[in-house]
Amino acid sequence: MNRQSVLMEALPYIRKFHGKTIVIKLGGHAMVDPKIMNTVIEDAVLLHYVGMRVVLVHGGGPEITQKMQALGKEPKFIGGLRVTDAETLEIAQMVLAGKISSAIVSLIAKNGARGVGVSGNDGGLVIAEKMPLKKIKVGDHEEEVDLGFVGEIREINSKLLETLLDAGYIPVVSPLAIDRKGNDLNINADTMAGEIAVALKAFKLISLTDVDGVMDKDRTKVFHRLTLKNVDALMADGTISGGMIPKLEASMIAVRHGVEGAHIVNGNAEHNLLLELFTDDGVGTMITASMICL
Numbered sequence: 001m002n003r004q005s006v007l008m009e010a011l012p013y014i015r016k017f018h019g020k021t022i023v024i025k026l027g028g029h030a031m032v033d034p035k036i037m038n039t040v041i042e043d044a045v046l047l048h049y050v051g052m053r054v055v056l057v058h059g060g061g062p063e064i065t066q067k068m069q070a071l072g073k074e075p076k077f078i079g080g081l082r083v084t085d086a087e088t089l090e091i092a093q094m095v096l097a098g099k100i101s102s103a104i105v106s107l108i109a110k111n112g113a114r115g116v117g118v119s120g121n122d123g124g125l126v127i128a129e130k131m132p133l134k135k136i137k138v139g140d141h142e143e144e145v146d147l148g149f150v151g152e153i154r155e156i157n158s159k160l161l162e163t164l165l166d167a168g169y170i171p172v173v174s175p176l177a178i179d180r181k182g183n184d185l186n187i188n189a190d191t192m193a194g195e196i197a198v199a200l201k202a203f204k205l206i207s208l209t210d211v212d213g214v215m216d217k218d219r220t221k222v223f224h225r226l227t228l229k230n231v232d233a234l235m236a237d238g239t240i241s242g243g244m245i246p247k248l249e250a251s252m253i254a255v256r257h258g259v260e261g262a263h264i265v266n267g268n269a270e271h272n273l274l275l276e277l278f279t280d281d282g283v284g285t286m287i288t289a290s291m292i293c294l
């Protein structure tokens with residue numbers, strides 16, 4: 001394709017997205033290579049400069065896991081959620097709000113825009129409650145397990161984010177929350193991104209991860225377009241597992257509540273964010289309420 005066609009393909013999208021809110025979730029597995037991470041932030045800053053209201057929500061699961069292991073703690077996940085004791089919560093706070101958020105804000109500055117790191121507990125942004133006991137299958141019976149300091153979101157007060165966006169900042173949100181008594185809770189970053197997209201009435205929710213999109217059971221084929229009904233079926237037949245579960249649950253919540261499209265994209269290839277948004281075919285998986293013709 002010549003340069004002119006590339007531009008002509010992108011321009012209608014640039015016009016359509018102007019002034020719209022986009023929530024981009026940076027998965028921990030998509031933040032491994034510093035060079036690619038820089039191109040992701042470069043793209044996010046470009047979206048900001050073409051007039052989109054960009055909110056970044058970051059993860060950091062792999063780095064929390066690494067720190068836990070270095071301290072001799074064994075990480076445990078149930079349904080894609082980390083079992084979080086008091087010490088693990090402290091590690092999560094240090095890694096997420098202390099390190100990753102600050103690094104992203106600096107990268108935004110290097111790319112010529114202004115980012116502000118906020119955690120779910122800043123300004124009462126995310127109010128959650130401790131998650132109730134989860135039922136899991138052990139052999140032929142069910143057991144109830146306590147996930148510890150993991151939160152279930154009850155309320156998002158998006159005013160803080162709107163204020164930052166109105167003032168021209170790119171908010172960088174860490175997946176932590178507080179309960180109504182001010183106790184800290186760990187939140188899955190996909191869930192956080194989905195709920196924030198709903199609260200901000202975002203146009204798009206983009207999840208950058210380490211796979212090319214939602215794949216079939218033997219992981220040979222990527223589904224480029226899925227409806228809510230398709231996702232339900234893939235969840236039910238066991239095609240979806242591990243970290244993809246909260247990602248797709250969050251995508252479904254977002255789309256059910258008015259977000260036009262939730263996208264799962266490989267963040268480990270340069271400029272995939274732009275290719276997904278500004279080309280007709282995209283590169284990852286787009287989830288919509290029903291099949292739409294482009």
Ligand SMILES: Nc1ncnc2c1ncn2[C@@H]1O[C@H](COP(=O)(O)OP(=O)(O)O)[C@@H](O)[C@H]1O
Binds near residue numbers: 027061216
């Ligand atoms: N059907 C599926 N298609 C693609 N990936 C899947 C699927 N089911 C489970 N996964 C897993 O989900 C992972 C992405 O989730 P996760 O590890 O939590 O990423 P992130 O840290 O980017 O949020 C993939 O690396 C893959 O192992």
Ligand SMILES: CC(=O)N[C@@H](CCC(=O)OP(=O)(O)O)C(=O)O
Binds near residue numbers: 028029064092175
């Ligand atoms: C409750 C829960 O699971 N919290 C996550 C928060 C970070 C996260 O979600 O990071 P990724 O997006 O990289 O997976 C955790 O502790 O790993």
